[in-house]
Structures are given as structure tokens and as C-alpha cells.
Amino acid sequence: MDERLxxxxxxxLSLVTVDLAIFTIRNETLMVLLxxxxxxxxxxxxxxxxxxxxxxxxxxxxxxxELLEETGVDGTRLHLEQFGAFGDPERDxxxxxxxxxxxxxxxxxxxxxGGTDAAHAHWxxxxxxxxxxxxxxxxxxxxxxxxxxxxxxxxxxxxxxTVFCPEPFTLSELRKVYEVIWGRExxxxxxxxxATKAEGFVEPTGQQRTxxxxxxxxxxxxxxxxxxxxPLLRSAS
Amino acid sequence: MDERLxxxxxxxLSLVTVDLAIFTIRNETLMVLLxxxxxxxxxxxxxxxxxxxxxxxxxxxxxxxELLEETGVDGTRLHLEQFGAFGDPERDxxxxxxxxxxxxxxxxxxxxxGGTDAAHAHWxxxxxxxxxxxxxxxxxxxxxxxxxxxxxxxxxxxxxxTVFCPEPFTLSELRKVYEVIWGRExxxxxxxxxATKAEGFVEPTGQQRTxxxxxxxxxxxxxxxxxxxxPLLRSAS
DNA sequence: TCAAAAGTGTTTTATCTACACCCATGA
DNA sequence: TCATGGGTGTAGATAAAACACTTTTGA
Numbered sequence: 001m002d003e004r005l006x007x008x009x010x011x012x013l014s015l016v017t018v019d020l021a022i023f024t025i026r027n028e029t030l031m032v033l034l035x036x037x038x039x040x041x042x043x044x045x046x047x048x049x050x051x052x053x054x055x056x057x058x059x060x061x062x063x064x065x066e067l068l069e070e071t072g073v074d075g076t077r078l079h080l081e082q083f084g085a086f087g088d089p090e091r092d093x094x095x096x097x098x099x100x101x102x103x104x105x106x107x108x109x110x111x112x113x114g115g116t117d118a119a120h121a122h123w124x125x126x127x128x129x130x131x132x133x134x135x136x137x138x139x140x141x142x143x144x145x146x147x148x149x150x151x152x153x154x155x156x157x158x159x160x161x162t163v164f165c166p167e168p169f170t171l172s173e174l175r176k177v178y179e180v181i182w183g184r185e186x187x188x189x190x191x192x193x194x195a196t197k198a199e200g201f202v203e204p205t206g207q208q209r210t211x212x213x214x215x216x217x218x219x220x221x222x223x224x225x226x227x228x229x230x231p232l233l234r235s236a237s
Numbered sequence: 238m239d240e241r242l243x244x245x246x247x248x249x250l251s252l253v254t255v256d257l258a259i260f261t262i263r264n265e266t267l268m269v270l271l272x273x274x275x276x277x278x279x280x281x282x283x284x285x286x287x288x289x290x291x292x293x294x295x296x297x298x299x300x301x302x303e304l305l306e307e308t309g310v311d312g313t314r315l316h317l318e319q320f321g322a323f324g325d326p327e328r329d330x331x332x333x334x335x336x337x338x339x340x341x342x343x344x345x346x347x348x349x350x351g352g353t354d355a356a357h358a359h360w361x362x363x364x365x366x367x368x369x370x371x372x373x374x375x376x377x378x379x380x381x382x383x384x385x386x387x388x389x390x391x392x393x394x395x396x397x398x399t400v401f402c403p404e405p406f407t408l409s410e411l412r413k414v415y416e417v418i419w420g421r422e423x424x425x426x427x428x429x430x431x432a433t434k435a436e437g438f439v440e441p442t443g444q445q446r447t448x449x450x451x452x453x454x455x456x457x458x459x460x461x462x463x464x465x466x467x468p469l470l471r472s473a474s
Numbered sequence: 475t476c477a478a479a480a481g482t483g484t485t486t487t488a489t490c491t492a493c494a495c496c497c498a499t500g501a
Numbered sequence: 502t503c504a505t506g507g508g509t510g511t512a513g514a515t516a517a518a519a520c521a522c523t524t525t526t527g528a
Contacts, residue, residue: 013250059324087296214479215525451506452498
């Protein structure tokens with residue numbers, strides 16, 4: 001940040017950034033994409049990817065652009081959603097920086113990308129980060145906490161879980177998403193009943209997939225609905 | 238906004254504001270506090286109250302300060318919550334202004350206040366604004382829509398409804414809050430059962446209040462819980 | 475024919491809805 | 502004693518949780 005910017009911030013303006021909590025599921029584990037910071041402050045620390053919002057773009061566009069730069073994902077078959085703004089005066093030692101936090105959910109997101117900022121991007125199990133209360137730069141621990149809670153809630157009342165599954169998927173795969181994110185097991189038969197009953201959640205493709213063992217599973221794709229009625233409550237079954 | 242600010246914005250910084258959707262219930266009607274703008278742009282238009290976030294305050298503090306300036310309410314017995322950030326480049330004709338939107342919910346909020354900005358503050362029925370799609374300045378129609386939807390959701394899963402009731406309150410008064418905000422009637426006996434069963438939602442004071450007619454109603458105060466378990470679904474009873 | 479995973483059915487239990495009914499007060 | 506709103510009870514319908522059971526595949 002050059003001196004002109006610093007002086008401007010002093011006048012009462014803010015730098016506005018977007019930060020992204022990008023989640024995917026790999027090996028039945030919820031992972032979040034972190035970068036290793038190459039510059040001060042918090043050089044060498046892990047942080048959520050993000051960056052400045054440009055002059056001519058909306059916040060959503062900024063988030064989508066950063067996402068592309070960090071992961072190479074173009075945003076199809078991916079859920080992107082703003083979930084909070086963080087602007088404590090001390091959250092960035094360089095001065096007032098207000099960040100708009102987004103969460104991104106997707107299936108099969110790539111390992112890393114050769115982009116400039118993302119040179120040191122890597123997937124980390126969420127559980128591992130939560131163990132240590134202050135493992136991330138800035139207030140990113142707090143942001144990650146909020147993002148995770150939001151995702152857990154969203155699984156209850158919306159159909160987003162399907163974006164974690166490459167299409168077509170089986171109901172067992174979809175159930176696994178819930179189990180991984182909620183950290184508990186669900187009854188397979190009751191889950192099946194609820195998932196198929198909820199209007200527009202999943203629709204059968206008519207095809208099957210045969211596994212290593214056992215009866216072949218019917219394949220589904222995501223339905224058109226975005227809200228789950230009735231909801232799938234965490235507290236239940 | 239002076240020229241120095243304008244030039245700074247040009248550099249890529251933003252003005253950051255908070256805007257408030259302040260709701261209360263008067264005469265069994267959901268009301269929102271609007272101000273009449275005294276300056277360009279949108280001079281003469283109604284708008285949500287709000288203002289710049291100061292250099293040394295958090296976003297929450299900024300929202301609380303604006304709230305105090307606009308309504309004279311000090312924030313006790315009042316729910317204040319951030320619910321979104323709005324930052325389209327064209328949302329303010331003066332240049333890039335990112336606003337952090339808050340909703341405030343309270344009982345018996347005062348009619349108006351002699352503060353500087355709030356000289357023309359007045360309560361308006363929400364329904365009246367929603368009739369006309371573009372009755373507010375900037376993107377405040379959109380912000381109000383989002384705020385209202387958030388409030389409706391919050392009544393389902395949290396105990397916030399109690400902040401609309403001056404304490405102590407009767408269960409009928411609390412039910413009326415739901416009916417006004419959801420725009421539908423609820424079965425009094427089923428509502429009672431659910432409200433009293435939900436752990437920490439309301440607690441009896443042991444006192445009664447005698448109305449104009451009918452049996453005196455038991456009085457309650459809000460409980461300690463902030464989440465409603467089980468939830469009170471809009472779709473139900 | 476056995477193991478493994480998919481998928482169906484059923485029993486028990488809890489919950490919700492709708493509504494009847496009783497209670498306590500002022501007029 | 503009647504009107505009015507507060508509050509309780511309950512029958513029938515609905516849905517949820519737990520789990521037994523059947524189906525279809527690979528080995």
C-alpha cells in the first residue's frame with residue numbers, strides 16, 4: 001500500500017476487500033482453501049484468500065474474480081454467497097480495511113493454481129484449523145468460524161448440499177456431505193426418504209452406478225429448488 | 238463530500254457507511270423509520286437512516302451510534318444485527334460507497350428526535366413502502382426487502398420477537414408480533430403451547446394484567462435463550 | 475453363497491392441527 | 502348473566518425415529 005493510499009485512509013475512507021472461505025470435500029473431509037501470505041503483515045501466516053474490490057465491479061463480481069484467480073474455478077456449479085462484513089479498526093495493522101466475507105462451496109475444486117497470489121494456496125482440513133484458536137492471519141479465524149456455522153445452517157434449509165457432489169451423484173454421497181459437515185451420522189433410510197420427498201431437491205437421472213460391492217445405486221442430479229421443504233434439521237434423526 | 242474525498246475515492250478507496258432498517262410495531266402495524274433527505278442526491282426522497290463509519294469505531298459501534306442519533310434509543314432492550322453489505326458501483330451517484338446494512342428491532346421506539354440528521358425522521362408502515370417498488374433513495378428498497386425477509390426468518394428460529402414487546406407482556410401480545418410480521422393469523426392455543434414449551438423463550442413473572450374485558454392475562458418477560466427450540470415455522474399452524 | 479451396499483416397509487412414538495370447552499373478569 | 506378474551510384438553514391426522522427386512526451386485 002503506497003503512501004497516497006495511507007493518507008487517504010487517514011481522511012476517513014476505507015480499503016474494501018473481499019475474503020473467501022472456499023469449502024470443498026475431499027476424502028470425506030471438509031477442506032478450506034488457505035494461502036500462505038508472502039508479504040507483511042502476517043507474512044508466512046495462513047489466511048483466507050481475498051483481495052481488493054476494484055473500482056468498477058460489484059462486491060459479488062469482486063468475489064467471483066478473486067475466486068477465479070485463487071482456484072481457477074469459473075463459478076459454474078458453485079455456490080457463492082456473501083455472509084458478513086468485518087471492519088474492526090484494528091483488524092488490519094495497516095489501517096482501516098473493511099472486508100466483505102463470502103463463502104464458496106463446490107465439488108472437486110482443483111488442488112492449486114499458478115495464479116500470482118495463489119502460488120501457495122492449499123487445501124486444509126477445517127477441523128485442523130479449528131483446533132488452534134489463532135492459526136490464521138487478521139481476524140480470519142473468526143471469519144472462518146462464521147462461515148462454517150453459516151454452511152451448517154444452510155444445509156438445513158436450502159439445497160446447497162448438492163453443490164458438494166459431482167453430478168450425477170448417489171444419495172449416499174449426498175448423505176455423506178451432511179455427515180461430514182455436521183460431524184454426525186445420519187440414518188441412511190430416513191435420509192433417503194427426506195431427500196427424495198423434498199420437492200425439487202434431487203431428481204433421478206434414471207441411471208445407476210455400480211460400486212465395488214453391493215447393489216448399484218440410483219443416480220441423481222440437483223433439482224431446481226433452492227429451499228428445502230421440509231427442512232433437514234441437524235437435531236433430528 | 239469535499240473534493241479531497243472524491244479524489245481519494247478515485248484512487249480505489251471507498252466511503253463506508255452503515256444503513257439502518259429500524260423496525261417497531263405501532264398500532265398492530267410494522268413500521269420502519271425513514272428520513273427525508275435534505276441534500277442531493279435524492280433530495281426530498283425518503284431513505285433509511287445511516288451515515289459514515291468513523292475512523293476509530295467498529296461497524297457495530299457505528300451502527301449503534303447512528304441509531305442513537307436517529308432515534309435517541311440507547312440500545313438497551315433492542316436487537317441490532319448486521320445483515321448484509323451493498324456495494325454496487327452505481328448505487329450512489331457520487332462514487333463508490335459501500336454500505337453495511339443493519340436491522341434494529343425494538344419496542345416503543347420514540348416518534349422522532351431532535352438530532353441533526355433526524356429532523357425529518359418518521360415512522361412509515363412497511364406495507365406502504367412495499368407497494369411502490371421504488372419509493373426509497375439509492376438501493377434502499379432492496380435493502381429494506383432483505384431486512385424484512387431476515388426479520389421474518391429470525392422469528393422462526395430465534396427469540397427476537399420478544400424485543401418488540403414492552404415488558405412485561407402477555408402471550409397474546411407476543412403472538413400479535415408474529416401475526417403482524419408474518420402477515421397471517423396464528424391459532425392462539427397452539428401458539429401458547431409452543432411459546433411456553435420452548436426452553437428459555439418466555440418466563441412467567443407470576444403477575445397478571447387485567448384488560449378491558451375478559452380474563453386477566455398472565456405476564457411474561459423474555460427468557461435467556463436466543464435460539465428457539467423447537468422453531469416456530471411460518472408454514473405451520 | 476456370502477458380504478456389502480441400496481432401497482423398502484413397519485412399528486412405535488411424538489408432534490401438530492383444529493377445535494371444543496372451561497375460566498375469570500367488566501359491564 | 503352475558504360478552505370477551507385467557508387458558509386447557511383432546512381426537513384425529515401426520516410425521517419422525519429406529520430398525521427389521523428385501524434387493525442386487527461382486528467376489
